[in-house]
Amino acid sequence: MAGMRNRTGLLIAVAVVLGWLVIGGVSGPYSGKLGQVATNDNASFLPSDAEATKAQTLAKGFVEQPTTPALVVYERTSGITEADKQKAAADAVKFGQIPGVVSPLPPPVPSADNQALQLIVPISDAEGDQIRAVVDKIRTDAQADAGGLTVHVAGPAGLLADLVEVFSSIDGPLLLVTLFVVLVILLIVYRSPVLWIIPLLAAGMSYSLAALAVYFMADSGIIQLNGQAQGILTVLVFGAGTDYALLMIARYREELHHHIRPVDAMRAAWRGAVPAILASGSTVIAGLLCLLLSSLNSNRALGPVSALGIGATLVVMLTFLPALLVLGGRWAFWPKVPRDDDAEAIGRLWHPTARFVGRHSRLVWALTTLGLLALALGLTQQGESKLAQTELFIQRTDSVAGQGVITKHYPGGQGSPANIFVTAGAAQQVTAAVKGIQGVADVKPLTAAGPGGAAPGGQQPGGSQPGGSSPGGQQPGGQQPGGQQPGGQQPGGQDGTPLPPKVVDGRVQLQATLTDPADSSAAEETVRKIREVTHAVPGANAVVGGFSAIDLDTADASTRDRNVIIPVVLAVILVILALLLRSLLAPILLVLTVVLSFLATLGLCFILFRHGFGYPGSDASFPLFAFVFLVALGIDYNIFLMSRVREESLKRGTRSGVLRGLVVTGGVITSAGVVLAATFSALTILPLVVLVELGVAVAVGVLLDTIVVRTLLVPALAFDLGRKIWWPSALSRTDKNLDGESRDRATHEQ
Known part of the structure; x- marks a missing residue:
């Protein structure tokens, strides 16, 4: 029976791979055609009531x-x-x-x-x-x-x-740089001449599928594609896709230590990894779709395009990638083939970190919080909040x-x-x-x-x-x-009299x-005064427009968008985390840590932009874009960590579960963070200040989330709170006997 089940699983994997190769053959050419449906023209971008x-x-x-x-x-x-x-x-x-x-x-x-x-x-x-x-x-x-x-x-x-001219060159150079960056990191992470091919092939398939969907929706007028969204789609799909692939591969490698047949190992890995990957992808999609609430068409265009990219990535990573891994079996990991006798070697480099967090949890979360708050002081270095045409x-x-x-x-x-x-x-x-x-x-x-x-x-x-x-x-x-x-x-008539x-x-x-x-900002303020004066003239029904007026209304719309969209994104993420973790306290703490990380990232970036790069300021919409991407993507690593912590807590108690979750996810989450940071940093090859700033901000923020927030702050908070972190779920009450409320025991187990 087991042999038949194994053969059936292999046949399904073969069918899935062949089916995706056919889809890839159809969708592949469209990745080079996105520029044909991108609209970098003079379409209206301000709301009709501006x-x-x-x-x-x-x-x-x-x-x-x-x-x-x-x-x-x-x-x-x-x-x-x-x-x-x-x-x-x-x-x-x-x-x-x-x-x-x-x-x-x-x-x-x-x-x-x-x-x-x-x-x-x-x-x-x-x-x-x-x-x-x-x-x-x-x-x-x-x-x-x-x-x-x-x-x-x-x-x-x-x-x-x-x-x-800048945006017409996005397809080729940006895609090549992104592929090269992902390839190098995968070689470093896996140190295998074979395994790197599988996640890279899956990420490429994700991009082809996303390009196909975006092309037809943009061509039919359902969504709007511009050069900005096109560039971000490339790095987002490859970055997020590689992240999801790393998580699935890590769980598969772990299960190969417990199962003889790769098909059985994949079943267990799929069941264990899918909730976290789905929650992560859903969070990013929901956050990006919140941009539809923007009053600026340029912002609204980015939301559905990027959401389509993440949706396509989820479909590929939950079907095509597992099938490839099953067909590759254990030997895909050569020369370090996972055996069923060395399961405890997983995450051995993270045991010292887990013991340190367990022994000094309160000190760790206090110091990391103070450090992030110190970085947030860099917000005072923001400089001008707009870029002139000559500074783009x-x-x-x-x-x-x-x-x-x-x-x-x-x-x-x-x-x-x-x-x-x-x-x-x-x-x-x-x-x-x-x-x-x-x-x-x-x-x-x-x-x-x-x-x-x-x-x-x-x-x-x-x-x-x-x-x-x-x-x-x-x-x-x-x-x-x-x-x-x-x-x-003033032109005159033929006799010189004014017309x-x-x-x-x-x-x-x-x-x-x-x-x-x-x-300039001074011109915008002058337009604001003109509006005040002219609107006060009885019967004038004055309407003031022009170049400076457009900049002014854009800045006002951007401020409105930040005030509306940021709370909505936080609320959406909070709901998704509550459903995943079956808790209220844990999601609130996770959202607060990510917001703190976002503020620290902006502070550090404003220091870099002003004193390192010499940029005079940032675009009015930069904080909103940075927030959506950093919070939606940064929460991923907390999802990867805390979903595993909850799984382990059910078996061994919260404090032991926190440290075990940190150990087994430490390597994969760090690798995923480095991949995402590196792919977004590829935006810096484009000669536009606003895209360079966004790429740097996401890269810096993701590294902060990966190295500081996920490694130190969140585990230390969860360990210090113990089973109370799961309030008000039953785990916050029934966890007592398992946990024993013993810090020493949990630390010793690591």
């Missing part, structure tokens, strides 16, 4: 065709020559002939110091790849025959083109260099005004009120079309918002159809040029 969104809607009535402006800037520090002006004028004609450019172009605008020329090139609103192609052509043509001129293409279109990239891109030239030679807010939409009757009163605000250089109305066509410069160069392109919600612009006149001058304001549905558009750069 004031900047309402301004975007009103602005569409003031132009015939919405555009995304590229700002071509020419610089000669010795002074712009007549030949330079002729080249810029000739370029304007040349650019107007490029498909996708809306012509005629307004004339180049000289700077006050006569060291620069700025040419606005409006590009028809399109997807990011199309805008990138137009910008590449503009850059090639502009730099031809420069004759000593320094030429850059900046503005929203230039920035979007650079972002698209690690490297100096062409758009960043161009923006630097514009900032150097032109007034801070020129080219990116605050757009104020008011009733025509209140326009003069609003204009007077806004001119009196400190931080406002000038206020002028958008004029009606004069003889011969539309007023020049109908598109303000504050530009199109590539929604979702910039990670974390920091967005490089905002679609502002109907913009500033070149040089801030009247353009009136659309009883409203006029006022453009307030700010004294500070549009992507």
Whole structure:
């Protein structure tokens, strides 16, 4: 009977592996096609009730065709020559002939110091790849025959083109780096020429399945995929998948010491590991889906994409991986083949740690808590809470260099005004009120079309918002159809008289040029003051938008998201832990330890970012993203530990169970933490500050959770509390005889 059961198990394993290989053959190619359904364009990312969104809607009535402006800037520090002006004028004609450019172009605008020329090139609103192609052509043509001129293409279109170029390279380099990192760590962990293949093959299958699901859901419009979510999906699937594989393999190796047949060992390992893996995956999925509560589309896009990745990983790791392990048998672990006579050798390196925690539990948890609180003091080093456009990239891109030239030679807010939409009757009163605000250089109305066509410069160069392109919600612009006149001058008719304001549905558009750069915190505060003043004008029905207004509303939305989503994530995790551990006190303590670890991680990271990397600040959405990933992933290690502790406590008492659980899970959880930290650190190869910060934060936080929280703080707390940790379950009462409430006995057993 046993032999028949063994053969049946082997046949099932063969069928499962063959079935997954077929699925992998179908889904594999889609991992390289995700870029085809990623939308790094100017889709709206703010909620519809945001004031900047309402301004975007009103602005569409003031132009015939919405555009995304590229700002071509020419610089000669010795002074712009007549030949330079002729080249810029000739370029304007040349650019107007490029498909996708809306012509005629307004004339180049000289700077006050006569060291620069700025040419606005409006590009028809399109997807990011199309805008990138137009910008590449503009850059090639502009730099031809420069004759000593320094030429850059900046503005929203230039920035979007650079972002698209970054995200278009995600699939290849990031995937290769992640695979290499996981491979190296698996070789170190297992020291086997064979075993590393199994978890890596399973992780690759997880990514293929996730890519297939994400591709079709994004292609059908059910979910939105952007470059940020695409990059995080790669490291998340490989990191979490390898973690789950390590846990399953460790439990399988352990059971091979107690069972002769690999099929029987896998049955026992599967029953023992599945609750923890399911609870871990469910926690991560639930935490990620809480991002759907975000008011920012860029945040909401990340939640379901990442949740799909974890869901696919769970399916693969609970089916394909066990089947591979069964077929590999004991010899997959060669040269260290597990035998049934050395079970006690498992975790032998962790016995000293367990004895130390048992003998000094109160001192251990007190000191580790104080240490984490000390690291949390680094939160005072956060610095600025926003990154300017020129600070998004690690490297100096062409758009960043161009923006630097514009900032150097032109007034801070020129080219990116605050757009104020008011009733025509209140326009003069609003204009007077806004001119009196400190931080406002000038206020002028958008004029009606004069003889011969539309007023020049109908598109303000504050530009199109590539929604979702910039990670974390920091967005490089905002679609502002109907913009500033070149040089801030009002176009006139043929006799030189000023043209009247353009009136659309009883409203006029006022453009307030700010004294500070549009992507600065000072400009946001000025916009806040403009809103206060204009909203107070009776009958004006003022709506204030523009580049700085979009940044302001994004920051406000990010604050709202943190206040809403963080408590929900904590509540969801608490419920899952309570169901898994059948306790209330243990889940509360575990959540508190993870929150403390999160605060310590942020504190340490802000010190690193400011004094180590030299970053001026972080994105407004960085704390929320860091929280979701750190708490959802960091709680995994507590789940792995405490689910085993509960299992052992039922057999030997809580205090002995705590130390035994620490011993048998110590190696695998440490390995899992190192793998996850290393895979997320692969994000640092991307030249975007916000992704580098997220990768570093998750890596640092996971290592803190693995080495400090899971190894010292949680076991010490659980040991010190004893059976009370399981309150109010029956284990908190019936555990007394087993536990004997003896610290010495529990410590001696290890």
